[in-house]
Amino acid sequence: MVSHNALMLNEKNQNAVAPINRQFARNRRTEIRRLQSNKRLNKKVSERHLDIAHCTQKKAPWRNWGYLILVLVLAAGIGMFLQFTGRLSTVNGFLESYNNQFHSIVHNQDNYCNPSRRLGDMVLHARHQVLNQDHALNQLELALDNTTNEAIALVGTSGVGKSHTARILRETFPWPENVKTLSWTDRSPLDRVKSMLSGLTFCGQKMILIDNMTPKDAHFVPIINEMISEGEKRANHTEHQQQKRLTVVVIFNVNGMQSREEVEMDMEILRNMPHTQLVTFATLEPTHLVDCIRREAAIAMVHLEDEHVEEIIKSIDASASGCKSIWAKVLLYGKPIIADSQETDQVLPTD
Structure with a gap:
């Protein structure tokens, strides 16, 4: 028989917790680390999947x-x-x-781009400002109203009103943004003309003004006409027929200081330019200078005595310089009209 003390001892041993040895603890820690490592790996995989999805959304655009x-x-x-x-x-x-x-x-104007307006109406403004050139202005009006994409040449000696007429055309052109100006003394003028022709707009008509040409430059006009013709051919193959409405005005200055024979030779060269509408400004005579002097005096608001007018006429060669040098003479001899009126209207002080 088992004694009571033996039974009590056996029961006590069964209820006691068995001690954990070191190998078991080491294995347990290894297992825990493996589980934690797997957990971190799963987290990284999840984050990678999220990054891939985010990149896919970025590439959607x-x-x-x-x-x-x-x-x-x-x-x-x-x-x-x-x-x-x-x-x-x-x-x-x-x-x-x-x-x-x-x-x-x-532009606050109905049907602004309509290209059918008469350009000859611009000459009306020139008639009031350019003196003694009625025949030339009549020629210019006809040329503007019958533009056939050929250059219009304003020809004459210095001071007869060519550049002044061109300035009026520039200021009164119905489509001012479509006016291009060029001085032939500029570098590579033909390249400039070609650039202007390629940059034309489709609204309304266009105008190119070329100043400071001489009879020696006459051979360039056919080249310019050829450029205009090429532009017309290109426009014919488009729906923008109004692009063909282009007016080119070239201004030729003939040296009036030459002999009559040399002047006539220069004029003959200009008259023989092909496909060019010539507008000839007449050389001014001494009798025409009176009109120029009176006009410049009115603009300067000065009064000239008759003897001063005669003095100005004697000091100017009308055939060589026309009205160009009159302005300085008028200012030299003229008496301001405003000063006269102030002296007349001055109130004398009372004693």
Whole structure:
């Protein structure tokens, strides 16, 4: 028989916690580390998946670019289809109408881009300012109203009103933004002209003014006419027929200090320029200087005595310089009209 003390001892041993040895503890810690490592690995994998999804979302806009390119290709295809079916003129007509409405609003003028206006009306302003050149201005009016894309040449000696007429044309042209000016003394003038011709707008008519040419430059005019003709041919293949409405005015100065024979030779060279509408300004005579003197005196607001007028006429060669040197003479001999009126209207002090 087992004694009571033995039973009690056995029961006590069963309820006691068995001590954990070192190997078991080491294995347990290894297992815990493995589980923690797997947990971190799973977290990294999840984060990687999130990054991939985020990058995919960032690249999504490239699909929009693809759609845009597709739309542009389709639009180009539709445009070619309309061109071949003859319906492109309808689209161009709409664009021209829109352009016309835009300019009409900007310039506060109905149908602003209409190119059918008479350019000859500009000469009316010149008739009041350019003296003793009625025949030349009549020629110019006809040339402007019958523009055939050939250059209009203003020809004459110094001081007869050529540059003054050109300035009036520039200031009164119905489409001032379409006026281009060029001095032939500039560097590479032909390149400048070509650049101007390539930069023409579709609104209204266009004008190019070329000053300071001499009879030695006459051979350049056919080249300019050829450039104009090429522009016309290009315009004929487009829906913008009004691009052909271009006026080119070239200004030739003939040296009046030469002998009559030399002047006539220069004029003959200019008259033989092909496909050019010549506008000849007459050489001023001494009797014409009186009108120039009176006009300059009115502009300067000065009064000239008759003897002063005679003195100015004697000191100027009308055939060589025309009215150009009169302004300085008028200021030299003239008496200010304002000063006379102030002296007349002055109130004397009372005692």
